[in-house]
Amino acid sequence: MSFFYPVLITVTLLLAVIVLSIIVIAHREARRLTEHPHNKRQQRYAECPDLHPMQQLVEHRLDASRICLTTADGLSLAALYRPAQNGAMVILCHGYKMDCGEMIPMAAMLVRHGYGVLLPDLRSHGSSAGELISFGHHEWQDLDAVVDFIHTQQPAARIGLFGNSMGGALALYYAAREPRIAAVIAQSPYASIAHTINKSVSRFTNLPPFPFAPLINYFAERKLNFNTNEVAPLTHIGNISPRPVMLMMGGRDQVVPSEGIFALQQAAGEPNELWYEPELDHVEFHQQHPVEFERRVVAFYRHYLLDAANDRVADDETI
Numbered sequence: 001m002s003f004f005y006p007v008l009i010t011v012t013l014l015l016a017v018i019v020l021s022i023i024v025i026a027h028r029e030a031r032r033l034t035e036h037p038h039n040k041r042q043q044r045y046a047e048c049p050d051l052h053p054m055q056q057l058v059e060h061r062l063d064a065s066r067i068c069l070t071t072a073d074g075l076s077l078a079a080l081y082r083p084a085q086n087g088a089m090v091i092l093c094h095g096y097k098m099d100c101g102e103m104i105p106m107a108a109m110l111v112r113h114g115y116g117v118l119l120p121d122l123r124s125h126g127s128s129a130g131e132l133i134s135f136g137h138h139e140w141q142d143l144d145a146v147v148d149f150i151h152t153q154q155p156a157a158r159i160g161l162f163g164n165s166m167g168g169a170l171a172l173y174y175a176a177r178e179p180r181i182a183a184v185i186a187q188s189p190y191a192s193i194a195h196t197i198n199k200s201v202s203r204f205t206n207l208p209p210f211p212f213a214p215l216i217n218y219f220a221e222r223k224l225n226f227n228t229n230e231v232a233p234l235t236h237i238g239n240i241s242p243r244p245v246m247l248m249m250g251g252r253d254q255v256v257p258s259e260g261i262f263a264l265q266q267a268a269g270e271p272n273e274l275w276y277e278p279e280l281d282h283v284e285f286h287q288q289h290p291v292e293f294e295r296r297v298v299a300f301y302r303h304y305l306l307d308a309a310n311d312r313v314a315d316d317e318t319i
Contacts, residue, residue, distance in 0.1 A: 030219035036124045053101035060108040071141045078127035084116025088305035090160045093167030099126030136173045136231035143174045158305040164283045176236035183304040187248040188283045191260030192232035199257035241269020250280025
């Protein structure tokens with residue numbers, strides 16, 4: 001017995017240290033997942049000035065105005081704006097911990113076809129205010145401010161959304177709740193945050209999915225004070241119909257689990273399109289297949305933003 005108790009105490013203390021270490025590590029990763037300090041964003045521009053949106057505008061010869069928008073909850077958003085020449089506007093939403101500069105190559109492509117574009121730095125990204133990322137729980141208000149601005153500038157414009165990664169997930173979530181969005185394209189969106197954390201945690205942290213993935217998700221939810229299922233695109237995508245959705249996913253995506261795209265398509269109503277390329281990685285469609293990307297994206301928006309608007313006008317005139 002004199003030997004048993006010291007061993008029991010040692011094992012108990014060891015287990016307590018292991019459990020505490022797991023909790024501390026998961027909490028740290030949850031903070032890293034949800035925080036995006038302004039000084040780190042500016043440091044990125046200082047280290048890589050060519051990544052700054054203003055430099056990207058020059059590189060891609062896109063003539064767009066810098067504007068500042070204010071959200072309903074009082075945050076200041078930086079954005080780039082160019083009005084439409086053909087009566088249709090496309091809002092382009094960047095990915096996680098990126099900025100509007102990521103979307104400038106695609107915006108320049110759309111402008112060549114007469115579309116207007118508006119590229120916001122979502123809250124806690126780029127030059128916008130905020131330091132917490134809530135994956136759509138608050139970011140929908142950013143898109144609300146963008147849509148309101150478009151309607152003050154071009155009240156008759158038909159509005160489409162295009163999003164990369166987290167921006168694609170946000171585009172699906174927002175379009176499901178906002179009827180002013182006429183069509184949406186999501187490139188490499190996740191189906192749910194929890195699913196993505198579970199599948200990707202080992203890629204980015206060298207931690208095993210269990211027990212870290214559920215703990216990271218738990219601490220992120222406590223920090224942001226909401227349930228991640230509330231903003232899961234998989235839960236809401238069906239509400240977009242009868243407005244159209246196009247989904248893009250690469251089979252070698254190292255950031256978002258690619259199998260989630262099939263669940264999204266199955267949950268989506270009609271009409272929907274899926275462009276799946278087995279050999280592509282995360283948000284690589286424009287980079288790897290620029291000609292096909294331009295053809296498909298422009299055709300999608302032409303059909304659902306321009307042709308649909310013309311058909312509606314013709315119907316009204318007939319009546």
